[in-house]
Amino acid sequence: TGLALLVSFLNYIFYASRNKIVQEYRLFAFRTINRDSIQQIVSKSIPLVLQNIVHMLAYWIFFVMIEKMGSMELRVSLIVRSLYLFLCLPIFGLGKAINTIVSNFLGKSDFYSARIAITKSHQIGVTMGLLLSALILFLPQLLLRIYTDDVTLIGDALPTLKVLTISIILFAISTVNMNIIIATGITKYVFIFSMISIIGYLSFAYMGIFIWKLSLPAIWYSDWINWGIFTFLSTAFFLHWKRKQGKINSLA
Secondary structure, eight states, X not given: OXXXXXXXXXXXXXXXXXXXXHHHHTTTOOSSOOHHXXXXXXXXXXXXXXXXXXXXXXHHHHHHHHHTTOHHHHHHHHHHHHHHHHHTHHHHHHHHHHHHXXXXXXXXXXXXXHHHHHHHHHHHHHHHHHHHHHHHHHOHHHHHTTTOOOHHHHHHHHHHHHHHHHHHHHHHHHHHHHHHXXXXXXXXXXXXXXXXXXXXXXXXXXXXXXXXXXXXXXXTTHHHHHHHHHHHHHHHHHHHHHHHHHHHHHHO
């Protein structure tokens, strides 16, 4: 990971210097320290930092609970989780692109173009989620063989992997919504929605493991709860924000 970040950093520096972006935008030249700008940046970024910390902590707690079910359940969950992240890479990329495009339009106060970009982003996100879901549904064994050749482990992982057919669609929608909210600059809601969804996620996992004694695939339904709650809350926020912007534009 460290090497990948270093290569990425050097690539950014090389690209910026080749395209004269450094000179044009004075990337490394600071005449005075603008405390208001720094304060604004920090206030916008802290909720996102906290959100990432909470997400990592939540997944750690989830796997600690899975470990209590047994070593096989833990092995299956680790493979499924790793494959899940691998398949979601295009969705992560889409989210970053949406963030950049929408925030650029909003920065120019071009709300019409922003709405078009948001609509297309949702269409692309849902399509991408459906395609990845179909990949999981129709080629599960092929995907699992990327990580292991153990036939028994593959057989044990198949039911859990198929649970992700819904999870990955909800994750795609959530990622699009999340990055749209980040683009508006109201980042505190991303943290709030994440906290609510994670509480539901961990609560179901705890009840399922220690009280209801559910099977591993059923425990992974908690991922549906996680992204389902975030999708609902972020969509409600987005629709409210869209109506608010429509009223502002009509008065302009």
